Amino acid sequence: MSLVPGTVRPRRLRSSPALRRLVSEVRVHPSDLILPMFVKEGLSEPLPLSGMPGVVQHTLDSLLEAAREAVAAGVGGLMLFGIPEYKDEIGSQADDPDGILNRALSLLADEFGDDTVIMADLCLDEFTSHGHCGVLDEDGAVDNDATLDRYASMALAQARAGAHVLGLSGMMDGQVAYCREALDAAGFTDVVVMGYTAKYASAFYGPFREAVDSELQGDRKTYQQDPANGREAMRELGLDLAEGADIVMVKPGLPYLDVLAEVAQESIVPVWTYQVSGEYAMIEFAAAAGAIDREKAIEESLIAFKRAGSDAILTYWATEVAQRLQVEAAGHMSDRDARGGR
Ligand code: PBG
DSSP: OOSSTTOOOGGGGGSSHHHHHHHOSOOOOGGGEEEEEEEETTOSSOEEOTTSTTOEEEOHHHHHHHHHHHHHTTOSEEEEEEEOSOOBTTOTTSSOTTSHHHHHHHHHHHHHTTSSOEEEEEOSTTTBSSOOSSOBOTTSOBOHHHHHHHHHHHHHHHHHHTOSEEEEOSOOTTHHHHHHHHHHHTTOTTOEEEEEEEEBOOGGGHHHHHHTTOOOOSOOTTTSBOTTOSHHHHHHHHHHHHTTOSEEEEESSGGGHHHHHHHHHHOSSOEEEEOOHHHHHHHHHHHHTTSSOHHHHHHHHHHHHHHHTOSEEEOTTHHHHHHHHHHHHHHHHHHHHHTTOO
């Protein structure tokens, strides 16, 4: 007999792990996870990053090894960032076929072919001596249209090196259409363009700047979005879709879940999220201090992206989580075997 007749009891569906699993609205699958990786020219050993415990700048050898591990764990793909030894005003290493990023792409393309999805960051900031995502005009301002020519050249170099997906992260106006046209004209009609559609000028990229040896002085506020503006993300979405983006992205992740949810509602193409370096660092350092349970916090953050409507997630935990999910899936099977189920 219920104490209060007619009480509606949502708790009923929370009463056992099996029931909770059955009624969970979203779940994370290894193939939803994309691993961002850093490869640096001139290293002899992988170099750990102090701002991102557990993440390294790779040598070509260690990159390949870590990529094999990620692919074996079933991740959805790999997103490469390259750090050249030599940086200049126009980021000339970015579209040089012998530049570190393009060499790394070729290496992975040779190793994996179409067995995984190989992605490249298409932006100049890792390659420029001033650290901006584009080239500068005489006054030192980022020159949108001159940058587009550099991006188109990068797109071709990355496509030739074997990238399947190009991640256009520079936030220049017209970048998607410009790169799409260059790719098509050169016959790379199957190379996928992923637009960083809503990319905010964010403090949460802090540790990434160390990861790519960024030379940036100042900020990126003239091209990345103002954190106050949600509506503007929808304008960017309209443009990226009209320009032919195959996939759109919202970045950072957790601080922008509202933007993600709205983009996911409206988009007619897949929507991805980037759980950025600062989000990674917050959980790692808070867990190291004993303030939160590391694995549970990671899991909950990924679930939040799925719930908000993200199809895939770029996360530095991709391999670890994919491995854990594989083990869990195997565990459910063997628990049942142990009980004699079929
Ligand atoms: C730009 C780029 C950045 C990140 C990914 N691509 C940095 C920036 O815009 O300043 C940040 C990713 C992260 O913080 O994990 N090439």
